[in-house]
Amino acid sequence: MTRGASERSGLAEHGEETDQDSGATGSDIWARPAEPVDEQQLNGERKAGRLGDLLVERELITQSQLGEALLQQPASGKALGSLLVELGALDELALVRVLAEQLGVPLADLRKEALEETAIAILPESIARAHTAIPIRRTDTGLEVAMTDPLDQAVNTQPTLSVQVWDSAAAGYTGANPEPGGTIGDIRNIWVAFNVKTCIGGSSVGVTKYAQVVDTGTSGDGIGTASVTFPYTSSSETIWCVTASVVANASGDTPNLFYSAPPDISGIIAFYQDTGQFVTGGGTIPDAANGTKSNFGFVARYNKTGKPQGQMVYVFRGKYNGVDATFTIKSNALTGLSFTGSTYPISATLTGGANITVVDRSGNVLFSEGSWRFAATVTDTNANSGIGQDKFAITIWDKSNQLYRNVPATLLSGGNVVVHNPKA
Numbered sequence: 001m002t003r004g005a006s007e008r009s010g011l012a013e014h015g016e017e018t019d020q021d022s023g024a025t026g027s028d029i030w031a032r033p034a035e036p037v038d039e040q041q042l043n044g045e046r047k048a049g050r051l052g053d054l055l056v057e058r059e060l061i062t063q064s065q066l067g068e069a070l071l072q073q074p075a076s077g078k079a080l081g082s083l084l085v086e087l088g089a090l091d092e093l094a095l096v097r098v099l100a101e102q103l104g105v106p107l108a109d110l111r112k113e114a115l116e117e118t119a120i121a122i123l124p125e126s127i128a129r130a131h132t133a134i135p136i137r138r139t140d141t142g143l144e145v146a147m148t149d150p151l152d153q154a155v156n157t158q159p160t161l162s163v164q165v166w167d168s169a170a171a172g173y174t175g176a177n178p179e180p181g182g183t184i185g186d187i188r189n190i191w192v193a194f195n196v197k198t199c200i201g202g203s204s205v206g207v208t209k210y211a212q213v214v215d216t217g218t219s220g221d222g223i224g225t226a227s228v229t230f231p232y233t234s235s236s237e238t239i240w241c242v243t244a245s246v247v248a249n250a251s252g253d254t255p256n257l258f259y260s261a262p263p264d265i266s267g268i269i270a271f272y273q274d275t276g277q278f279v280t281g282g283g284t285i286p287d288a289a290n291g292t293k294s295n296f297g298f299v300a301r302y303n304k305t306g307k308p309q310g311q312m313v314y315v316f317r318g319k320y321n322g323v324d325a326t327f328t329i330k331s332n333a334l335t336g337l338s339f340t341g342s343t344y345p346i347s348a349t350l351t352g353g354a355n356i357t358v359v360d361r362s363g364n365v366l367f368s369e370g371s372w373r374f375a376a377t378v379t380d381t382n383a384n385s386g387i388g389q390d391k392f393a394i395t396i397w398d399k400s401n402q403l404y405r406n407v408p409a410t411l412l413s414g415g416n417v418v419v420h421n422p423k424a
Contacts, residue, residue, distance in 0.1 A: 051080055054098055055090065065089040108136060108146035117216060119144070159230050159269050161194045163244045165213050167222030167259075175261070184222035187213050189258040191247045192226035199241040199268065199297070199313045199330055206232040210250045234271040239297050239311045241328075242267030262361035268297030268313055276301060277339065277423055278310075279348040281378055283415015285392050285407070292317045293413060296392055298376065300337050300350050308337035312350055312376055314394055316405075320358050320366050328357045329374060329396055339419065344382035346419045351375045354396070371399040377409065378417045386416025 052070070055061045061084060069083050076083055081099060084090040100107045119135040128134065134146045166173045169182035190213040196205040211228040226244075234240075245263040248256040272280045278301030284293045294317075300310030312331040319325065336351035354374045358367040376394040383389035393409040 051098070051102060054102060055084070055095075058098065060091075060094050060098070061089050108134075110134065110146060113146070159233075160227055161196075161209070161211075161230050161242055161244075161267065162225060162227040163192055163264065163267075165190055165192070165224050165226060165261075170222030173222075184220065185258060186215075187222055187224040187259070188215055189213075190224070190226070190256060191249055191252075193245045193247045193252050194228055194230065195243045195245070196230060196232070196240050196269075197243075199239040199311065205240055206230065208252060210247065210252055212250070237272050237299050237301075237310065239271070239299060239313055240269040241313065242269065263363055268295055268315075270297050270299045272299045272420075277419070277421045278302075279337075279339070279350075279378065279380070279417070279419050281380075281386075281390070281392075281415065281417035283386060283390075283392075283412045283417075285410040286413050287316055290316070290318045294407070296376075296394070296415075298350060298378070300334060300348065302337065308334045308350075308352075310334045310337070310350065312352070312354075312374065314374070314376070314396075320360075323360050323366065325358050325360050325366055328359075329354050329372070329394075330357070331374065332370065339422070342423060344422075345379050346382075346422050347377055347379045348419060349375065349377045356396075356398075369399060372404070373397045373401070379409065380417045380419040386412045387414060388412070390415075390417040392417065 052061075052066045056063055056066055065084070065087070069080060069087060069089065072087075073080055073083055078086070081090070081095045085092050085095055096107065113136055115134070116137045119137045132147060136144045136146055165187055166175065167184045167187055168175065168177055169179040169184045171180075173180075192211050192213065194209045194211070197203060198205060209228045209230060211226040213224040213226045215223075216225045217223055243263050244267065246256050246259055246261045247254055268282045270280050270282050272278065278299070280299045282295075282297035284295050287294045295315040296313065298310065298312040300308060300312070303309045310331075312329075312334070314329040316327050317325070318327060320327070331350075331352045331354050334350060334352040336349070338349050340347040340349070352374060353370075354372045355370045356368065356372055357365060359365050374394060374396050376392070378393075379391040380386075381389040388411050390412045391409045392407075392412060394405070394407045395403070396405040398404045
């Protein structure tokens, strides 16, 4: 018997890091990667600082010790911090604390941290071992990982794709054809295919990746997770759309004889470069009109000629001529970008042209048209989590300039909004 299942996919946001001396060590207290920055948060204010100068300033080493380490560094091929520890000039824990402060990331004391099994299941073991990374916990916007080198490009720029899968008889299941009190099957019979395309243009990114569902959390509760590290990244600012589909095995064969579910096309990945003032974000908001959720993702800035550039995607669900459907609004040109406020909360408004595509549960196109318009306003509160803090609003007009959909400013139920490098 084929059972029903639902998939809930996550969202990731990735930035291009700046080169810094990471001084990786073997301590049990590691740094967690945080959002990429090109300035460091020091003493409560934004200012840049080189590692050696910071260590001298804090009287952790002397100027002569720094000079000796700098003389030996070229021949040793080692990071400055590691060399200072090896020379006995610096305590390893002190180094890690200064590095965390310099890079703007918190410390993870693995002697005290309780590792979540669901987090361990998300990061493939081969990736964790290759980059000395330990998954700690799932967060509202992704996965918190402890690393000896938080600037490891391979880990920081390769997104982990993940979906949560529910058996239709599982407690809390909200998908189609629920079976409360029914028999829960073995969700490990589910394989998920992750297909990634550019949201604007629809070009395929890499090859489809497959992952088997892992029974995470309480064993046998019918709730699991499928995750895979996607071995591709982008050197330019763009937005990728992820579709997760149920398949039978690692080869992507269909149908799955145990479970069936419509494709989930709500995953969005935004790539950005951390230069100048710009705004990025992605996540979910509750959709009161349909009792579901809507997804969004965007990146916007001014280019060198002072013109706005970027991308925006908004996805919601509803009925189209009586058929369950997914509606996707994709920008085709950004015509306006403005920022409001110099202290938080700071808002940004994106305007531009858009295309609309409507597909049914099987992915068949029901309607597609261009020459639409949108105006989206997003608000960054600078909170650690955007959930219940940051806001997203959007208004959409059809090609006849008739109002099609108006979503007022709504608190995020997932993800975040970030105004980068706000101007005073």
